[in-house]
Amino acid sequence: MSISQKDVLRVAHLARIRVAPDELGRYQEGLSGILSLVTQMHDCDTDGIEPMAHPQDIQLRLREDKVTETDQRAAMQESAPRVDEGLYLVPRVIE
C-alpha cells in the first residue's frame, strides 16, 4: 500500500503542516510503510461488530450548571507568543 505525493500534500494541508519539496519523498516513504502495516487490519473479521470509541461503555457524567472556574485570562496569556490588551495577535485576515 503506497500513498502518492499528491495525497501527502493534500493531507499535509488538512493538518496545516508545511512539507517542503525536499521532504516530500521521505514523508511519502514513511507514510506508505505505515499504511502497509495498517492495511493488515483488513485480515481481521469484524462483521456485525459495533465500533468501540472508548474503553468505558458509559455515558459521560453531567455537572451542575454553575460557574466553578475563575477568570485567569492574564495567567493563560502569559505563555502566548503575541498578545496585546488581552487579544491574541495574528497576521491580518480582513483588509
Added chain:
Amino acid sequence: MFHEYSLTALRDMLRRREISSTELTRHCLDRINEHRDLNAFITIDESGAMATATAADKRLGQGEQGLLTGIPIAHKDIFCTKGMLTTCGSKMLETFVSPYDATVVDRLAREGAVLVGKTNMDEFAMGSSNETSFFGVVKNPWDPKRVPGGSSGGSAAAVAAGLVPGATGTDTGGSIRQPAAFCGLTGLKPSYGRVSRYGMIAFASSLDQGGPITRNAEDAALMLRCMAGFDPRDSTSIDEPAPELASMLSIDLKGLRIGLPKEFFDDSVQGDVLEKVREAVAVFERLGATLVDVSLPNSAAGIPCYYVIAPAEASSNLSRFDGVRFGHRSQDAAELLDLYENSRAEGFGEEVKRRILIGTYALSAGYYDAYYLKAQKIRRVIAQDFAAAFEQCDIIVGPTSPTTAFPIGEKTQDPVAMYLNDIFTNTVNLAGLPGLSIPCGFDTNGLPVGMQLIGRFMDEAALLGFAHQFQLETAWHQSVPTGF
C-alpha cells in the same frame, strides 16, 4: 547510600527521623548532576526542591505525615507544573511555562513529595526509545550505547540510575511498561480512568494513562495510592477511591489462576526473554498459583489497529498547537495560513508530523470507514478477547516487550520496526485494562528482561499483589547497573 534504598524504605527512614529530606534531596540532586551524561532530565529545579525539602523536614518534625512527605520524585515532562517549564520533549513547547499544575502533580505534592525536576521523553510521548525527543537521546544506565525505552525513557533511566527513588510516566501504548522493562524496573499503567488526565498533555485521549515507575511493586502501590482517585476535572475519571495499600500487596496466590496466551509466547520473541518469563511463571506456580492456557486470537491486529486510533486522536489533540495561543510561533508568516503551517512544520519533529499526517489521512473523507471505523471495530474484538480470557484466569502473564533494550540508532530509520515494540502492550491500552511490568532476570548480554502482568479492569490490586509476592521470593528488582 540513600539511593540503594527503595522509596518505601526511605519514606520510613524519614518518618523515623533517621534521615532528613534535605539530606536525601541534596543527595539526589548531586547524583542527577553527577550523571548528567544520561540526559535523563530536561529541567532540574534545585532551589525549588531544596525549599520543599526544608518545609518537609519542618512538617516531619511536627509529626505531620503525608504518604510521601520528604521523598524526592521526578515528573515526566508531559505533566504540567505551575511556574516550571513543561516541554513534552518538543521544540513546540521549548519555552512553555505552565500556568497550572496537573492533578497528578498536585496530588503528589499534597502528599509531601519533593519535585526535583522534569524527565526527558519522546516528543509528545510518540516513540518507544526516547530518540524522538527534541532534547536528545537518553542513555540506558545498564548499557549507555542502548536506549532506555520510551516514551517515559527519562523517568526510567532516572530511577534505574538511582537519581530518584520514583518517577511518574504516561502510557498510551506501552510507554511506562516498556521503559520499565528495558531498565529493570517496576512500571504500572493503571486502568483507563483510574488516574486523572487533567494537566497531562494529551496524545491519544482514549488510551493515555499516567502511572508510577519505581524499583518495586510496594513503591508502585504507594505512588498509585497518591496519584489515583476521582477528579471532577477529567470527564473520564472513575468515581472510585484509590485502593488501600494492604489490599494491593498482601494477597495469597493459592488457587489464583494465571493465563498464558499462546500468542505471547511465540518465536517472534527473543529466546532468552521467553526463557526468563517462563522461569518467573514457575515461581508463581511454586507460590500456589495455577497455570491456564488462554488465547487472545486477534492480538496480531492490535498493532495496525493502534496505529490508526492513536494517530487519529493525536491529529485532533495536536491541532491546538497553532502558533497563536502558546508554543512555537514561526517568524516566517505573512498570512494566517503560513503562521499555522510554518509554526507546526518548525515546532514538531519528524515522528510527530508523520503521526499527525497518518491520523489526518485515516480521518479524511473517503478513508474514515476503511481505516478509523475498521480500527474501532477491531478495538472491540480485542477487548472481547481479553474478557473471554479473564473468564478462565485472574491475571494474564507474558513478556512486556519482544526484545531487551536495543542499540541507540538501530530503529530510527524504520518507523514500522519501532512500532512493533508495542506488540504486547498496546492491546492493553485499547481495552483500557491495567498492566504492570516487573523485572524477571537478565538476557545473555546482561540486560534486564521485563515480564508483563495484565489484570481485569480496575484490578490493579491483583497485579501489584502478584508482583509483590514475586519480589518477596526473588531479587531481580534489587539489581543495580554497574557504576550506579
